[in-house]
Amino acid sequence: MIKSNFSISENDIIDKYLKKLNFNKVESFNFKNDGAFFKTKSNKVIVVTNDSINENIDFFRNDSPESLAQKIVTYNLSDLSSMGANPYSYTLSLSLPTNIGKIWIKNFTKKLFYLQKKYNFFLLGGDIGKSDQINISANFYGYIQKNQILKRNSSKIGDSIWVSGYIGQSHIGLLLKQKKIFINKKFKNYFINKYLFPQPCMFGSNIVSFANSCIDISDGFFGDLSKLLNKNKGVDLYYSNLPFSKYTKSLISKKIVSPKVLLNGGDDYQLIFTSSQKNDAKIINIAKKNKIKITKVGKIINQYGIFFRGSKIKILNRSFQYHF
Amino acid sequence: MIKSNFSISENDIIDKYLKKLNFNKVESFNFKNDGAFFKTKSNKVIVVTNDSINENIDFFRNDSPESLAQKIVTYNLSDLSSMGANPYSYTLSLSLPTNIGKIWIKNFTKKLFYLQKKYNFFLLGGDIGKSDQINISANFYGYIQKNQILKRNSSKIGDSIWVSGYIGQSHIGLLLKQKKIFINKKFKNYFINKYLFPQPCMFGSNIVSFANSCIDISDGFFGDLSKLLNKNKGVDLYYSNLPFSKYTKSLISKKIVSPKVLLNGGDDYQLIFTSSQKNDAKIINIAKKNKIKITKVGKIINQYGIFFRGSKIKILNRSFQYHF
Numbered sequence: 001m002i003k004s005n006f007s008i009s010e011n012d013i014i015d016k017y018l019k020k021l022n023f024n025k026v027e028s029f030n031f032k033n034d035g036a037f038f039k040t041k042s043n044k045v046i047v048v049t050n051d052s053i054n055e056n057i058d059f060f061r062n063d064s065p066e067s068l069a070q071k072i073v074t075y076n077l078s079d080l081s082s083m084g085a086n087p088y089s090y091t092l093s094l095s096l097p098t099n100i101g102k103i104w105i106k107n108f109t110k111k112l113f114y115l116q117k118k119y120n121f122f123l124l125g126g127d128i129g130k131s132d133q134i135n136i137s138a139n140f141y142g143y144i145q146k147n148q149i150l151k152r153n154s155s156k157i158g159d160s161i162w163v164s165g166y167i168g169q170s171h172i173g174l175l176l177k178q179k180k181i182f183i184n185k186k187f188k189n190y191f192i193n194k195y196l197f198p199q200p201c202m203f204g205s206n207i208v209s210f211a212n213s214c215i216d217i218s219d220g221f222f223g224d225l226s227k228l229l230n231k232n233k234g235v236d237l238y239y240s241n242l243p244f245s246k247y248t249k250s251l252i253s254k255k256i257v258s259p260k261v262l263l264n265g266g267d268d269y270q271l272i273f274t275s276s277q278k279n280d281a282k283i284i285n286i287a288k289k290n291k292i293k294i295t296k297v298g299k300i301i302n303q304y305g306i307f308f309r310g311s312k313i314k315i316l317n318r319s320f321q322y323h324f
Numbered sequence: 325m326i327k328s329n330f331s332i333s334e335n336d337i338i339d340k341y342l343k344k345l346n347f348n349k350v351e352s353f354n355f356k357n358d359g360a361f362f363k364t365k366s367n368k369v370i371v372v373t374n375d376s377i378n379e380n381i382d383f384f385r386n387d388s389p390e391s392l393a394q395k396i397v398t399y400n401l402s403d404l405s406s407m408g409a410n411p412y413s414y415t416l417s418l419s420l421p422t423n424i425g426k427i428w429i430k431n432f433t434k435k436l437f438y439l440q441k442k443y444n445f446f447l448l449g450g451d452i453g454k455s456d457q458i459n460i461s462a463n464f465y466g467y468i469q470k471n472q473i474l475k476r477n478s479s480k481i482g483d484s485i486w487v488s489g490y491i492g493q494s495h496i497g498l499l500l501k502q503k504k505i506f507i508n509k510k511f512k513n514y515f516i517n518k519y520l521f522p523q524p525c526m527f528g529s530n531i532v533s534f535a536n537s538c539i540d541i542s543d544g545f546f547g548d549l550s551k552l553l554n555k556n557k558g559v560d561l562y563y564s565n566l567p568f569s570k571y572t573k574s575l576i577s578k579k580i581v582s583p584k585v586l587l588n589g590g591d592d593y594q595l596i597f598t599s600s601q602k603n604d605a606k607i608i609n610i611a612k613k614n615k616i617k618i619t620k621v622g623k624i625i626n627q628y629g630i631f632f633r634g635s636k637i638k639i640l641n642r643s644f645q646y647h648f
Contacts, residue, residue, distance in 0.1 A: 010646035018648050031648040033475055034403040034540060035373035040364060040470075049359035050415040050463070054453040079358040091374040093417070093461040127461075128646040129378040135453075137417040137461040139374070146364075151357055216358060322334035322452040324342050324355040 017109040021123035036124040044143040049079035052137040065108035067196040076140035081204035082216040084150040085142030087121040095131035148208040155213040159274035159300040169194040171265025214273040237298040341433040345447035360448040368467040373403035376461040391520040393435035400464035402593040405528035406540040408474040409466030411445040419455035472532040479537040483598035483624040490569040493518040495589025538597040561622040
């Protein structure tokens, strides 16, 4: 409808920067068709995730293209992992302002290339359009053995509740970026880096045979934990077990941040999963073998809510990501 | 990151309006998981399309939500059809300004529901975010027999070239909306309606056994036709055969629009396909049976370019849709 006025043409973006991301896979038709396809694998189904990043919601205008590449990949890989799937391919829908230039595209696609090699997936196709704001939407695809898909709502009473990695570091980074808290420069960069470059925990596919339920933490530990529950199920929380890094603990002890804010924060991209208590030793072993830090943080009980020493914990209603 | 301030909450959008679009299909997990999945069908592969609509590119701010629903569906269904696939499911990524209200959502989803029933597909999942402009991205999925996927670049020398429906009506509608041309009200509404509510030509799956190549017209007849070619292949065009409706012919004869502009226009969502000349009678029969208007508009020759009576036709470089 309106003429292109990117400082680099869309065809150049596709030919020079995006084409190398298809890894020459036949499924992409080398970007020369109206769509792509999936190979059928016997006894496996394909799972699909759909996650977007929007300016001022998921990132700031001046954040680097590398950070945006990291986020669109991590948001989606984390969803795949929480379902127990390994990544295979993805589509990418880019809406970009016309002042986006060659360097931006180059750095954005270079980071994508790095992450595709690291996690072993390729670009199937997509589209590019113009927009006042940066908006990036992706669908990621992974294969999984039939009937092994991990779900949110299938935890069982008595299940141990596990969480991977550390909680709250990305949220501290966000508070620092927003100048809502202030700390010394060395720590500051550490946390802001956690916000700008969140890493997915690709542990889901290792526990499909043992976990009863799984979710990734995007909206905050409490918010996402509560999505594992229903009106007949709740959580008895081992509060002192909650995994905060030593840097985070130091900020907590100085009262710069509160645990409550961090547990309601978001963008951790760690996994919360539940598994029968009798699997505890097995789960610990699998985690050790895969060099994944996990912590047992509670158990599923037959009363709705999240409880600590018998008192119900109030969850702030602050969901930012609206999946359906 | 920032608090929701839609006049209707995202959770309400999902529960009240989007949930009914999943047709209770198990693949969507009733929107209660981090993603969705595809059922495996024996001997079939899944094809995927990815098309977006952006404000000021594909539509205007004041266009109705019904028109936007029609466009995001038509753009993608048309891609599926051009690959020979029948639609099965889709994901939807909505970036919406916060002044979007309940009525808009209601009308948008009502139109989606209508189109889903008409073309037989359901909503797998997606996400909602906030943005200054409306931006809607969708991935559509269809099943197709292995090895039957229609491609753009596999036409054969001597193939007959067919086009479905009429060309240029949507582009006349756009010119009228932009006040670049003026005609009487009755005709005006007819053409603007073609622009606001383009219909996909779902004929692709009927010709998979006979067609050698296929593409849908989104960028314009000439532009998309040229994508069927390579440096050793071209088109001998039967110019007088090109299908313009009687309304369009009347505007052409009054010199209000020129054929050249219409053939370089876009958003027709008709199919261009090629098939061996020996299949001509079969193709005509299949079209009749399916009540699809088709016209033979040329043949594939062994010289690059689009030719009419030996002269090369210059194609305006005006691609608006950048698929990869």
